[in-house]
Amino acid sequence: MAETTTITDTDWPPPLPDASGFVAPPVPGVGGALARLARALAADPGGGRRVAARGLWLLAVAALCVPLHMACRRLGLPSPWARRFLGWSARACGIRVRSIGQPVARDVFYIANHLSWTDALILGGQTGTVFVAQDGIAIWPGLAFICHLNDTIFVNRSDRMGVPAQIAAMRTQFTRHSRIAMFPEATCSDGRRLLPFKAPLFAMLIPPPPGATLQPVVIDCDEAGRNLAWVGMETGAANAWRLLSRPGTWEARVHFLEPFSPADTPDRKALSARARAAIAAKLSETLGGRPVA
Template identity: 50%
Template sequence: MVFVANHLSWIDILLLSGATGTAFIAKAELRRAPLVGWLCTLNATIFVSRADRMAVTAQIAQLRDTLARDWPVTLFPEGTTGDGVTLLPFKAALLAALDPPPPGVRVQPVRIDYGPATHELAWVGDEPGQHHAARVLKRRGSFVATLHFAEPFAPADFGNRKAIATEARRRIEAL
């Protein structure tokens, strides 16, 4: 299964991992981050280099290998965190791993929703990760987080990576 989700915060990773056992695709810089890097190694995280466009072929192969081992993977196609109100443009390069899809792999769009706390929890702009974590952990009160799962679809029904991204986006927006 490939989960395709909107992305608001590092909290998304805790939610999706706890609910589905998924691995993630993460920027290579996180591998060296204190604590976060170690946590990433616990669940088969696929690290991607945003700076090295030539590495995308190897990253697609790594994603295909992970999916062939029947390990679910989450892709945040916005490529960064957004405000939780509107979706950013989807980057479809890694969805090439689904063209053609490994046998039995489906795509399940997911919308992450923090309700009224969205603006407080979203990690938008250039705020350093440690500041965002401290701000979130210091906030008073609780919040409700909801994972809205759309119906999974067969990526082969949509052809190429761009069509798969378009369909996933359409389904997330409909949730």
């Protein structure tokens, strides 16, 4: 019988893997990527079959949704296909998504905690929002293409001089789409804690666009989902393999919390703190009352 590890309150939260000094490796070329894939298939044939099946499912979803989405764009029509692509892709990845609470339908900034690249599938499939994402994602050709289809706003959080231009881009996209989501931890955690929020991009809400609402969101996964979080020195490709090769499914619950007007908190640091406090309280509740720093 396999041993199980019990996490006690004195061990809570368990430490994250040490990622100090980690530098992401360069994106491999086609030949390098295929060689790595071949090695992974040889090491785990069963996992490889699951990756292949889910990969084909994702390709089928893209083959249906992407042309229809692009056709809507060319005709100047609102497109439901980006949202459907994200939601169906989450299911293809083995994620069962459950929505709790009522998402604000428009003129809303969603502020959420962050576990993995799958958060975009989970939250986007429920809301149809566009996302604010780190510009490092744009180096992956396929992923960058999908992000551009959904009008993702890429930001460089180390470029302090570029913050005004990034805020202007967010305001422009908000005018077009009326729904933007941001993960202000600026990196992934494991769903058992909440990292400090990066306040500068909250400046996009000072002052807020007319009628804008801020809605805190908690992405709360079961234990399997928490163990699939993209943390430490794991590369995106390794995390994707680990997630897609896993047998069975796992559940992600999306809690839409009480919205409030950002105009009531006319300071970006105070606004960040208010949103974080709401998310921390709900996250603690989902963890059985365990403290969330």
